[in-house]
Amino acid sequence: MSIQDKVIAIIADQAVLEPSDVTMDSTLEDLGIDSLGLVESIFAIEEEFDISIPFNANDPGASDFDISSVAAIVAGIEKLMAESKELSGRGT
Template sequence: MTQTSDRIRAIIAEQAMLDADQVTDNATPAELGIDSLGLVESIFALEEEFDITIPFNANEPDKSDFDISNMGSIIAGVEKLVAAKE
């Protein structure tokens, strides 16, 4: 795991009120107890932490260019945005 992915897991875990090691790549937001509002709060927290803009539309999540199906895809997407910024 990279330092970035560790930070992402910590942010998601904080939003879900879980331990970071419970945030596995295969876990979906719903499985972690993150509802749509929690997901939006998590996205905002990630954007703030990494100074990035995540292309996610909470009103139309299915039309977003950002895969939120599981934690692995969220982490990969954030890492890609962070790498593109550097």
């Protein structure tokens, strides 16, 4: 399962929708995900991908992590995973 498919599955679960109802262009608002659902989605994504998302639940707009659409979330996760892989590949 790709990163995109996993993110869509997590977001669909939070929105109580079928994954086929979630597109890359969907916004969380379009899907009916409120702030609590957003936080739960972020936690689920962090757990699924073993990453830490720089996200401020009190001020999502102040975060470097773009949550404007499903595509933006997927891109952010891919970037974090690449950075994590790069850091773990370096010797200490």
